[in-house]
Amino acid sequence: MDTTSYSLEWQDLTLWRGERCLQQGLKGKLASGQAITLKGPNGCGKTTLLRTLCGLSQPETGKVLWQGKQIHKIRNKFHAHLAYSGHNNGLKRDLSTRENLRFAARLRGRHTNQNELLNGLRLTACADLPVRNLSAGQQRRASLALILGSGAEFWVLDEPFTNLDRSGCEWLARRCNDHLGMGGLLLTAGHQDSLLNPERETIIELAGAN
Amino acid sequence: MLQAFQLVISRELQMAFRRWSDLALPVIFFMIVCMLFPLAVGQDQAILQKIGPGAIWVAALLATLLSLNTLYREDFDDGTLEQLALSTQPLTILLLAKTVAHWIVTELPLIAITPLLTLGFNLPAEGVYGLMLTLLAGTPALSLLGSVGAALTAGLHQASGLIALLLLPLTIPILIFGARAADLAASGQSIAGPLYLLGGLSVLALTLCPFATAAAVRVSLD
Amino acid sequence: MNEFLDMGGYAKYVWSTYSISLIVLTLTVVLCKRTLTNTRKRVLRRQASLKESQT
Amino acid sequence: MWNWFHKLASPPHFYRIASAFEPWLLWLAIACMLTGAYGGLVLAPADHVQGDGFRIIYVHVPAAFLSMFSYALMAVASGIGLIWRMKLAFSVAAATAPVGAAFTFLALVTGAIWGQPMWGSYWEWDPRLTSELILLFLFLGYIFLRQALAETRQADRASGILALVGVVNLPIIHYSVEWWNSIHQGPSLIKLEAPSITTDMLWPLLAMIIGYQLLFLAILMTSVRTQVLQREQNARWITEQLGTENIHG
Numbered sequence: 166m167d168t169t170s171y172s173l174e175w176q177d178l179t180l181w182r183g184e185r186c187l188q189q190g191l192k193g194k195l196a197s198g199q200a201i202t203l204k205g206p207n208g209c210g211k212t213t214l215l216r217t218l219c220g221l222s223q224p225e226t227g228k229v230l231w232q233g234k235q236i237h238k239i240r241n242k243f244h245a246h247l248a249y250s251g252h253n254n255g256l257k258r259d260l261s262t263r264e265n266l267r268f269a270a271r272l273r274g275r276h277t278n279q280n281e282l283l284n285g286l287r288l289t290a291c292a293d294l295p296v297r298n299l300s301a302g303q304q305r306r307a308s309l310a311l312i313l314g315s316g317a318e319f320w321v322l323d324e325p326f327t328n329l330d331r332s333g334c335e336w337l338a339r340r341c342n343d344h345l346g347m348g349g350l351l352l353t354a355g356h357q358d359s360l361l362n363p364e365r366e367t368i369i370e371l372a373g374a375n
Numbered sequence: 376m377l378q379a380f381q382l383v384i385s386r387e388l389q390m391a392f393r394r395w396s397d398l399a400l401p402v403i404f405f406m407i408v409c410m411l412f413p414l415a416v417g418q419d420q421a422i423l424q425k426i427g428p429g430a431i432w433v434a435a436l437l438a439t440l441l442s443l444n445t446l447y448r449e450d451f452d453d454g455t456l457e458q459l460a461l462s463t464q465p466l467t468i469l470l471l472a473k474t475v476a477h478w479i480v481t482e483l484p485l486i487a488i489t490p491l492l493t494l495g496f497n498l499p500a501e502g503v504y505g506l507m508l509t510l511l512a513g514t515p516a517l518s519l520l521g522s523v524g525a526a527l528t529a530g531l532h533q534a535s536g537l538i539a540l541l542l543l544p545l546t547i548p549i550l551i552f553g554a555r556a557a558d559l560a561a562s563g564q565s566i567a568g569p570l571y572l573l574g575g576l577s578v579l580a581l582t583l584c585p586f587a588t589a590a591a592v593r594v595s596l597d
Numbered sequence: 598m599n600e601f602l603d604m605g606g607y608a609k610y611v612w613s614t615y616s617i618s619l620i621v622l623t624l625t626v627v628l629c630k631r632t633l634t635n636t637r638k639r640v641l642r643r644q645a646s647l648k649e650s651q652t
Numbered sequence: 653m654w655n656w657f658h659k660l661a662s663p664p665h666f667y668r669i670a671s672a673f674e675p676w677l678l679w680l681a682i683a684c685m686l687t688g689a690y691g692g693l694v695l696a697p698a699d700h701v702q703g704d705g706f707r708i709i710y711v712h713v714p715a716a717f718l719s720m721f722s723y724a725l726m727a728v729a730s731g732i733g734l735i736w737r738m739k740l741a742f743s744v745a746a747a748t749a750p751v752g753a754a755f756t757f758l759a760l761v762t763g764a765i766w767g768q769p770m771w772g773s774y775w776e777w778d779p780r781l782t783s784e785l786i787l788l789f790l791f792l793g794y795i796f797l798r799q800a801l802a803e804t805r806q807a808d809r810a811s812g813i814l815a816l817v818g819v820v821n822l823p824i825i826h827y828s829v830e831w832w833n834s835i836h837q838g839p840s841l842i843k844l845e846a847p848s849i850t851t852d853m854l855w856p857l858l859a860m861i862i863g864y865q866l867l868f869l870a871i872l873m874t875s876v877r878t879q880v881l882q883r884e885q886n887a888r889w890i891t892e893q894l895g896t897e898n899i900h901g
Contacts, residue, residue, distance in 0.1 A: 177528050181805065183801070183802065183803050183804065184804070184882075184883075184885055184886070185886075186886060219461060221457060221460060221461070221596050221597070222596070222597040223597060223737075241463050241464070241465065243460050244462060244463050244481070247461060249457065249458075249461050251454055251457055252454075253452065253453055253454035253457075254453070254454055255453070255454035255455055255457060255458045256453065256454070256455070257386070257390060257455055258453055258454065259390050259394055260386070260389070260390065260393075264389075268382065268386050269380055269458065271378075272379055272382055272383075272462050272463075272464065273462070273463060274378075274463070308454075311458075323479045520817075523813075523817055527797060527810050527813065527814060528797070528800070528803070530806070531800055531801070534800065537796055537797060537800055540792065540793045540796055541791070541793045541796075541797060541814060543784050543789065543817075544789040544790045544793060544821075544825070545790075545817065545818065545821050545825075547786060547825055547828065547829075548821070548824045548825055548827075548828035551828045551829070551831070551832045552828060555835060572828075572831075577825070579824075581818075583820065584817075585815050587813055587816070590734075590809075590813050590899070591810060591813050594806055594809040594810045594813065595806070595810070597805065597806055597809070601693075601694070604704040604705075604707070605698055605703040605705070606703065606704075607703060607704050607705035607707075607769050608779065610687045610705060610708060610765050610766065610768060610769050610869055611693075611704060611705065611707050611708055613765055614708045614711050614712070614762040614765050614766065615689070615693075615711055616760070617758070617761055617762065617765075618711045618715070618758055620753055621758050622754075622867065624754075625750075625751060625871055625873075626678070626867070626870070626871055628875040629751070629871050629875045629878070630874055631879075632875070632878050633697075633874050633875070633878045634763035636878045636881045636882060637881060637894060637897075640881050640882075640885050640890060640894065641661060641894050643885060643887075644890070644891050652806075
C-alpha cells in the first residue's frame with residue numbers, strides 16, 4: 166500500500182429501483198484514512214449506493230469520481246485499488262478456499278502469503294474443503310480473506326459483520342482499523358453499532374424511501 | 376492480459392472436470408436427439424442418409440442451448456461475476472475466456488462423438504471427417520452468440536425457453552451453412568464453399584460478440 | 598359491380614388480404630390508444646393517492 | 653440544430669409534440685391509404701401475368717417495408733439510448749416493438765395468401781417470406797426479453813443490446829436464406845418479382861407505402877406517450893400535463 170492519498174467523491178447521485186426513486190442528490194467524499202458507514206432501514210438503497218460507488222451499477226444522474234476522474238472512464242485503474250465484498254461471497258462453491266484465494270490473487274497479479282491470512286481467519290483447518298461444505302460463518306470469513314488478500318486501498322464491505330461470531334467481529338474491526346491507520350479507505354453498510362474507532366468514521370443515515 | 380485469459384480458462388476447466396456430470400449432460404442430450412430421428416422417421420436408409428447431416432446439426436444446436444443456461448447464472452448467484460466485473464483486467468477478455476472454456480467443455484465432446492452417430496444415420500465413413508470439420512468451424516459462432524444470450528438472461532432464474540427464443544433466429548445462418556456443408560460432406564463433394572462462409576461467421580462472431588457479452592453482463596449486474 | 602368484386606377469379610385472395618390488413622391495423626391503433634388511456638388513468642389515480650398520503 | 657435535438661429529447665416536450673401531431677398523422681395516413689387502395693383496386697389495370705391477383709401487392713409490400721423499417725428504427729433508438737443514455741430513445745424502442753411485430757405478421761399473412769394464386773400453395777419457403785418469419789421471431793424475442801426483466805432500466809438496456817445484435821445479424825440472415833433458397837431451388841418457379849410496373853400501377857403503391865408509414869408514426873406517437881407515462885410517473889410535469897389534458901381531455 167503506497168502512501169499517496171486517495172479520494173473518492175460523488176455528486177448529486179439519484180438512485181432508482183424500478184419506478185421508485187430511492188435517494189436523491191447524494192453528495193459526499195471519502196479520503197485516505199477515513200471510513201463511512203451507511204445506516205438506514207431495509208430497502209432504503211444502502212446496497213445500491215455501495216454498488217454505484219464501486220461502478221457496478223449506473224446512477225440515474227450524478228457522477229462518481231476517483232482521484233478526480235469519473236470511474237467509468239478509468240475503470241481498470243480504479244479497480245486496481247478496489248476490493249468489494251457483497252451479499253454473496255464471491256467464491257466458487259466447487260473450489261476450495263485456497264484455490265479461490267490463489268485465483269483471486271493471481272488475477273490481480275499479487276502473490277500473497279495465504280497461510281498467514283488463513284491462520285488469522287482460523288480457516289487453515291478447512292482451507293482445502295470445497296467452499297460448498299463450509300458453514301455460513303466460515304464462508305463469510307473466506308470472502309473477507311479475499312478482501313484482505315487483495316491489498317487494495319479502497320475496501321467496500323456490504324454488511325461485513327453478518328454471520329460472524331464475537332471473536333470474528335473483533336478480528337475484523339482490528340484489521341479495518343489497521344487498514345485505516347495505513348491510509349486505506351473503507352465504505353461499509355450495516356445495522357450493528359460499528360466497532361470501528363469513532364474519530365476516523367463518519368456515519369451516514371439514509372432516509373427510508375417514501 | 377493473456378495471463379488472466381489463461382487463468383480464467385484453467386479455472387473453468389478445473390471446475391468443469393470437478394463436476395463431470397455437467398460435462399456429460401450436453402453430450403448425452405446430443406446422442407438422444409440424434410437417436411430420435413431414426414425412431415421418428417423409420418429405418419429407411421435413403422431417408423436417414425438424406426436427413427442425417429441436418430439432424431446432427433440441429434441436435435448440436437439444441438445441445439449448445441441446453442448448456443447455456445448455467446454459463447453465467449452460477450457465477451451471477453455466487454458473486455464471482457461481480458468479482459470479474461471489478462477485476463483489473465478488461466471484462467471482455469475474461470468473458471471471452473469463459474466462452475472459450477464453454478466451447479471446449481461442451482462443443483468438443485459433441486464433435487468427438489459425431490463419428491459414432493453417423494453410424495446411426497448410415498452416413499459414408501469418408502463423410503464423417505467433413506462433418507466434424509463443419510462442426511469445428513461452426514460451433515465457435517454458436518458458443519459466442521450463446522454467451523451473449525446467456526449474459527442477457529443471467530439475472531433470470533428460469534430462462535431456458537427465453538434463451539432459445541433469443542438465439543434460434545440469430546443462429547439460423549450458422550445452421551443453414553453448417554447443414555449444407557455437412558450434406559455436401561456426406562455426399563462426398565467438396566465442402567469448401569459453405570465451410571468458408573461458416574468460418575467467416577465464426578470470425579465475425581469472435582470480433583463482435585465479446586463486447587456485446589461484456590455490455591450484457593454489466594446490465595445484468597446493474 | 599360484381600365483376601369488380603370477382604377480381605378476375607382472385608376475389609377470395611385479394612379481399613381476404615385487404616380485410617385482414619384492415620382488421621390488424623385498426624386493432625393496433627385501437628389497442629395502443631386504449632393502453633394510453635389506461636396508463637393515464639392509472640398514473641392519475643396513483644398521483645391522487647400519493648397526494649392523500651402526503652397531506 | 654443540436655439544441656433542437658436535445659429539446660425534442662426531453663420527455664415533457666416530446667409528450668406535448670406527440671399528442672399534438674398524432675391526430676393529424678392518423679387522418680393523413682387514412683386519406684393516403686384510401687386513395688392508394690382506390691387507385692390499386694380500381695384504377696390500376698390487371699397485370700398480364702397474374703391478373704387481378706397482383707393487387708395484393710398494395711397491401712403486402714408496404715407491410716414488408718414497414719417491418720424492416722420498424723426493426724431498424726428500434727435498433728437505432730436502442731443504440732442512441734445505450735450510447736447517450738437517453739431515456740426517451742428507450743421509450744421509442746420499447747414502443748416500436750409491438751407495432752413492428754404487427755406489421756411483420758401482416759406482411760407474412762398477406763405474402764402467404766399471395767403465394768396461393770402464384771405458386772399453388774400457401775407456403776413455398778420463398779426467401780423473402782422466410783426472412784419475414786425470422787424477423788417476426790426476432791421481434792418476439794425482443795418483446796419476451798423485455799417482459800422477463802422486471803426493472804425498466806435493465807429491460808431497456810438488455811433489450812437494446814439484443815436489438816443491436818439482431819440488426820447486425822439481419823442482413824446475414826437474409827443473405828443466408830437467399831443462398832439457401834438458391835441451393836434447394838426446385839423447378840424454376842415464377843419468382844415473386846414485382847410485376848412489370850406501369851406508372852398507373854405504381855402511384856397507388858407509393859400512396860399506400862406513405863399511408864402505412866404515416867399510420868406507423870401515428871401509432872408510434874401514442875405508444876411512445878404510454879411508455880413515457882410509465883417511466884415518468886413520479887415526475888412533477890406529469891401532474892400538470894395530465895391535469896390540463898383532463899380539462900379538455
